[in-house]
Amino acid sequence: MGQSTDPTGYMENSVSYSAIEDVQLLSWENAPKYCLQLTIPGGTVLLQAANSYLRDQWFHSLQWKKKIYKYKKVLSNPSRWEVVLKEIRTLVDMALTSPLQDDSINQAPLEIVSKLLSENTNLTTQEHENIIVAIAPLLENNHPPPDLCEFFCKHCRERPRSMVVIEVFTPVVQRILKHNMDFGKCPRLRLFTQEYILALNELNAGMEVVKKFIQSMHGPTGHCPHPRVLPNLVAVCLAAIYSCYEEFINSRDNSPSLKEIRNGCQQPCDRKPTLPLRLLHPSPDLVSQEATLSEARLKSVVVASSEIHVEVEHTSTAKPALTASAGNDSEPNLIDCLMVSPACSTMSIELGPQADRTLGCYVEILKLLSDYDDWRPSLASLLQPIPFPKEALAHEKFTKELKYVIQRFAEDPRQEVHSCLLSVRAGKDGWFQLYSPGGVACDDDGELFASMVHILMGSCYKTKKFLLSLAENKLGPCMLLALRGNQTMVEILCLMLEYNIIDNNDTQLQIISTLESTGVGKRMYEQLCDRQRELKELQRKGGPTRLTLPSKSTDADLARLLSSGSFGNLENLSLAFTNVTSACAEHLIKLPSLKQLNLWSTQFGDAGLRLLSEHLTMLQVLNLCETPVTDAGLLALSSMKSLCSLNMNSTKLSADTYEDLKAKLPNLKEVDVRYTEAW
Structure with missing residues (x-):
């Protein structure tokens, strides 16, 4: 028991909870009011409270402390596990029926069981499941403590098809996703959620079960009533995707070039293997660049770690890598870190089987999240800073699968969604740069790039600043797509001419030639000429x-x-x-x-x-x-x-x-x- 600030007389020495043999309310006639009687070795102690409410509070608290001490003692030295299981069930019932209202009432039994499991690692699977089922009622309104989370993670990994995963863990994970405020303070809760979802993915129905779980978290209405669900799901996805590349990132056998990418540095391409990227920096003449690439002779080098096999392809003629943008001394541009000139190397990353399944599962979850209209604005905002490791952005499978999510952002008419395709701040790159021709994630002929430009130009981005950015960085891709008849790009080129974005006379003539090479371009250029004549008359x-x-x-x-x-x-x-x-x-x-x-x-x-x-x-x-x-x-x-x-x-x-x-x-x-x- 707590010690008095001024211990005197009989109470000069504190009374330990373990020494209390019995606690009783004084109820006989003419007994002192609001008193408790504690029986201890060598006598009794009488405590008087100010009122009956405080007396009852003391009584139930002392009873609770006495019983918890007993269960700690019994469960610290288990002999027969059937007896241990019975004691755990009694402990859980005591916690559930206690009139006391305090977090420790439910947390203390969980911590006792957690300690029991951590000290006894040789239990059978059936004993594991019996204990989990016994403590399940306590988990309905309480987060499991860290050691218990670790035990749950182990069970998910070793027995993903166990009925305990579906029947007991599902409501626990749902509560975590709905109520957790910061996984940084309780990382094992995130790890448990991550392993639970992977266990669902191991069931026969696989992703269908995961999809139904995500649907249950969102709810049947058009708007999810739980604001913490999406941020928590995204945090779990990001951590899981990072874990797929973590061994590769930390491997000592890793390619020096990839380490340099991670550190934001770039080295000349005369080192082998060179800067490991699969897509190239744009040049004004994209057509001739493609021709150069098609003629390049490639040979392969394999870099392996225990989980990941990396195939690096490079040309025999090496050129210096691009340096970071001028004026940005603090941190190199992400695209600069992941792109080099056409003569430099390309790279493909292959994950191990388990990492590949994990990656596929969590990228699929990001796709599912992007399908919900009410979640899409927040999801776009959370993904706007590109919170993935550079190794993931150099992985063709990852960027190809994530393309669906970016496409959903590009199709959304809401400015708060599609504006997140652009960089989070000046000097940084966004999804728009990554998935545009020449970007590290572009694997098509510019269809997604055209979609992004179309939606951005259709909102408040029909401005000189946006057109100037396109003219400086993406003029080649714009002209190539216009040459192929893309109406959005034809409109872009016409606007560049109309707003006098292009100063170079040769480039203007090249744009005009591009416009006149297609029917739609020729028609829009003629309309532009008519407007220009009217403009001259107006001005x-x-x-x-x-x-x-x-x-x-x-x-x-x-x-x-x-x-x-x-x-x-x-x-x-x-x-x-x-x-x-x-x-x-x-x-x-x-x-x-x-x-x-x-x-x-x-x-x-x-x-x-x-x-x-x-x-x-x-x-x-x-x-x-x-x-x-x-x-x-x-x-x-x-x-x-x-x-x-x-x-x-x-x-x-x-x-x-x-x-x-x-x-x-x-x-x-x-x-x-x-x-x-x-x-």
């Missing part, structure tokens, strides 16, 4: 300096008006109280002299605002009063450094965005933020 000096459209005017009315003459001198345009939307932005950006724009009480939104911010950098006055713009669009205004007056009255402007705009717009003098959060 020709002359026309009014001020223009106000009548109320109720639409996007079509504005387009018709601007196509009717020259507006090269137009400086002030008022569209207040009209019905124009973001669609009119593509006409507004063609006005070269525009300095003042009034969009008061229109339906002009975020998408249009982003387009204006890229093209009308000389705009000085902008009125967005009572428009549906939000922070997502207003943040783009930070690039309009010439803004002097900005009206955001009655918009969804937040205080943080307002502070950000004030810091980034040095010429801003007049601001109206009434009836906003920033007011």
Whole structure:
């Protein structure tokens, strides 16, 4: 028992729980109120509480401590296992029927059984299962302790087809996935969940059983009611996939080049084996690059570890590997780490049978997760940083299987999903780079790349910045796909010409030749030429300096008006109280002299605002009063450094965005933020 802060008299020495022979409530007539009587060797101790509730609490607590001490003593020296099993069942019943409410009431019996199992490793399989079934009721509302998790993992590995796995472990794992907050604090819970899923995969139905388990975790409705399930499942998948390559990563017999990849370093290709990659860095002339590759003579070198066999193919003519991007001294680019010039080596990784089954199971789970609409945004966000080892990205089977997940992201119309295809921050690479032609994961002719570009261009990424990125890094693949008649790429090339993205005259001529080589390209290029002629007419000096459209005017009315003459001198345009939307932005950006724009009480939104911010950098006055713009669009205004007056009255402007705009717009003098959060 606990020791008093001021021990005096008889209670100067503490009384141990093991010394208590009996605990009784004093209930005879005229007995002192709220008292407990403890029988100990050599006498009794009388304890008086302040009230009956506290007295009962003491009574049940002392009874509990006394019994737990007894079970610890009995189960620490087992003799006959049938007696041990009976004692465990009695211990579990005691915990379940105790009136005390405390975590230790259920955890203490689990820890006793856990210690018993760790000290007796020679038990038969049947004895294992009997003990698991006996403690199952305690696991319904409690996580198993670490040693017990290890025992469960061993059982899953050795007896995956045992009925205990389905009947007892399933509710335990479901509870872990629903309630666990951080596997970092309890890694053995994650390992147990990982082994449980692998045990399900070993059943006759295999992945069908795993699929039904995932369905049970999601629930029958369109929205999963448990927010922790997806992050926990993804954490288990990532850890399991890493474990498939862990022995290879840590192997001393590993290829030095692969170690250099893991450390983010690159070495010249005159070392053999060279930097181990299977796909190549893009060059502007992709067609000639493919021809060079088809003529290259390859020979093989085999690097083996106990689980993984690596076949490295390299050419006889070696060139220096690419170095990391300029200006990024802290950490090399992931694509740079995994790609070299066409003359450098390619690599294929082959896993051992067990690692291969594990990889297949958990990549399949990622595919299943990507099929749920409500889970896809969070899944895309969790996978956006590419949380896989570089060895996995160099493994053809892994990237080929994961392609389904990336395709699902590319097909999702929600911006919060497909925006995760891009890098998590500047200077890093994302799935868009990995699965584009020349990327380490690209195994097709650019179909997935075209899908990603199509969905990104269809949302808020139809911007100069995105087109500039494509022109700098993926112009070759874009031209090759346009040459094959891909309509998205034809549109991309036309936009590059329309927005003057390409400065080099020879490259412009090459793009024009590419467009004119297909029917769809020729038609879209002719339409571009017509628009350019209209643009020149529109921007020709002359026309009014001020223009106000009548109320109720639409996007079509504005387009018709601007196509009717020259507006090269137009400086002030008022569209207040009209019905124009973001669609009119593509006409507004063609006005070269525009300095003042009034969009008061229109339906002009975020998408249009982003387009204006890229093209009308000389705009000085902008009125967005009572428009549906939000922070997502207003943040783009930070690039309009010439803004002097900005009206955001009655918009969804937040205080943080307002502070950000004030810091980034040095010429801003007049601001109206009434009836906003920033007011």
